[in-house]
Amino acid sequence: MTHPSLPTGFTSDTTGARPLHVLDTAAFAAWRETQPEAVRAWLDNQQFTAAAGSAVLLPGTDGIAGAVLGVGDRADAYAYAHAPFALPAGSRWQLAGGLDADALANLHLGWGLGSYRFARYRTPTRAPAQLAAAPAQEVCDLIAASLRVRDWVNTPTEDMGPQQLEDAARALADAHGGALEVIAGDELLEQNFPTIHAVGRASHRAPRLIVLRWGKADAPHLALVGKGVCFDTGGLDLKPADGMRNMKKDMGGAAHALALAGLVMAQQLPVRLTLVVPAVENAVGPDAFRPGEVITTRKGLSVEIDNTDAEGRLILCDALTYACEQKPATIIDFATLTGAARIALGPDLPALFSNDDTLAQQWLAAGDRTRDPVWRMPLWRPYLRYLHSGIADLANAGSRMAGSVTAALYLERFVDPGLPWAHLDVYAWNDGERPGRPAGGEALALRSAWAMLKARYGG
DSSP, rough: OOOOOOOOOOOOOTTOOOEEEEEEEHHHHHHHHHHHHHHHHHHHHHOOOOOOOOOEEEEETEEEEEEEEEOOTTTTTGTTTTTHHHSSSOOOOEEESSOOOOHHHHHHHHHHHTTTTOSSOOOOOOOEEEEEOOOBHHHHHHHHHHHHHHHHHHGGGSSSSHHHHHHHHHHHHHHTOOOOEEEEETHHTTOOOOHHHHHTTSSSSOEEEEEESSSSSTSSSSEEEEEEEEEOOOOTTTTOOHHHHTTTGGGGHHHHHHHHHHHHHHOOOSSSEEEEEEEEEEOSSSSSSOOOOOOOTTSSEEEEEEEETTTTTHHHHHHHHHHHHHOSEEEEEEEOHHHHHHHOOOSSSSSEEEHHHHHHHHHHHHHHTTTTOOOOOOOOGGGGGGGOOOOOOOOOOOOSHHHHHHHHHHHHHOOOOOTTTEEOOOOOOEESSSSTOEEEEEEOHHHHHHHHHHHHHHH
């Protein structure tokens, strides 16, 4: 089954398509021996060995006769992602030789991811090479979901504020027969979402809670929650310039949750879905919330504001409380929450926290299968002492020790005991250019989250 519209980088037209040999170093040696002497000499003179991430064009009487794509781990979609821009712009290719079903799906996925360039504000300098192939529906949906995350995160806040996040959720709901509810502005206070209102009230754009519902009432209930801070100045605890530069990406958690919800609906996973996105801009203004304030959350716990730059956990605590009130069987949240997670694990490895060993192991195993990894971090509850407040039930921040752990511990206070919950602290960003991974917004652990949910719910 295929999409009626192919992803960028694919074509249904095989006219003039040249053969593409996809080989690792082990297979290359045997393949080389089958080639004419002139081709062997050509490869030898270029010292080509089909090393991972390499490509070479093969000469022919009319110019290019074909190409060899060197790959490493065939189970990793990114092993193939260099191809669209390593091969000539707009050139057309057809796979030569068979790949097993899993490797073929990974080739298609990697080609789709590798063909991406953010094109909202300028035309890319060159087109990707085209693969004459029709990826399976699931692969197309995975590509679409991953590129949605990139597009949403890359879009500057003026064009991706709380209203635009709402618009994105509405478009997904409309496309898949979901229902959308939005609570905005002062209505957040009237309906008891005080921390979402407090963080977002200083912006000229109203904060809001976006709730999407989909699925059959008798299906297992899955709740997804995403941090939607569309820009984070740090509030009155103002970030320095270099720390604020890329804060358009602070809605990366919401982007992941929205994209995963889109996958769940597109692939008809047999669940009842509730998606919850608190969407705000943490701005500086006369009505900005202040350090030292105490806010009583939706759950009834009072929180002292130690730092206004620890705002993500504030909007998430009301959102998690609301999600728990819907009585889901599983709850997962995504958030660009802490720099501490990046210091501990770097940009490519999201930090996974969970109160449920089975849920955590399912995600870890899915990460291994899809080569889209997560790394489990501890909910070390003695560190709750770092969130101590002298005047409230807890503080939103405190010590610089174990920053990602204390952030997760804060969130756990708002999750019902016994409810399987996973929290992913994700960077959602590539700092520099790598094959298949252009600088800017990135979907991390989205594919493994989907694989985990498929395994968990029998999709």
